[in-house]
Amino acid sequence: xxxxxxxxxxxxxxEGASLELRCNYSYGATPYLFWYVQSPGQGLQLLLKYFSGDxxxxxxxxxxAEFKRSQSSFNLRKPSVHxxxxxxxxxxxxxxxxxxxxxxFGTGTQLKVEL
Amino acid sequence: DTGVSQNPRHKITKRGQNVTFRCDPISEHxxxxxxxxxxxxxxxxxxxxxxxxxxxxxxxxxxxxxxERPKGSFSTxxxxxxxxxxxxxxxxxxxxxxxxxGELFFGEGSxxxxx
Numbered sequence: 552x553x554x555x556x557x558x559x560x561x562x563x564x565x566e567g568a569s570l571e572l573r574c575n576y577s578y579g580a581t582p583y584l585f586w587y588v589q590s591p592g593q594g595l596q597l598l599l600k601y602f603s604g605d606x607x608x609x610x611x612x613x614x615x616a617e618f619k620r621s622q623s624s625f626n627l628r629k630p631s632v633h634x635x636x637x638x639x640x641x642x643x644x645x646x647x648x649x650x651x652x653x654x655x656f657g658t659g660t661q662l663k664v665e666l
Numbered sequence: 667d668t669g670v671s672q673n674p675r676h677k678i679t680k681r682g683q684n685v686t687f688r689c690d691p692i693s694e695h696x697x698x699x700x701x702x703x704x705x706x707x708x709x710x711x712x713x714x715x716x717x718x719x720x721x722x723x724x725x726x727x728x729x730x731x732x733x734e735r736p737k738g739s740f741s742t743x744x745x746x747x748x749x750x751x752x753x754x755x756x757x758x759x760x761x762x763x764x765x766x767x768g769e770l771f772f773g774e775g776s777x778x779x780x781x
Contacts, residue, residue, distance in 0.1 A: 583768050594774040652768035656708030
């Protein structure tokens, strides 16, 4: 069964500092990997995705993530955090099994940005 | 194209009442998914449709839950005889069958509170 672990429930960083959010996955085949962001009371917005090709993927809002198959990881990074990045971040894994892309999400990491 | 639309955005009901949520996906998307998100957790898969066919249901979807997508466009999720444990955010997502990445586009969710 596929699963996602986000070991950090809460992270606090200062504005302008770098950020790395951890994600480890378990999946039996080549995974499709996603990072979504959720602001309070809102739905999920896709930040970036990996499904093939270059293992370093660029996303919106200056985020990037690196797929490391040997470590089963897909960590999210940003070189300089802005106060507006404060939100909850979800890593998800999926694949085309049975015709549908049923994503499995981690429990999320709540990011707080100190000014 | 206005994205995935869900309504109502908020619903407060008394235990034992029935509630129905509606989801209008992105118009050209033929796959539609329902997820449930409880406080402090990531979204959990409930069910998905390809056109009007319901192809998979999670064990989380008890007999009190029913989802339909009668004409392959909008979908409804009905919960009968609501219980306090049903209180959650219900998220709808859609995707395009032939999209290589399998990205899901989420609506802003319908929050249910059962008193």
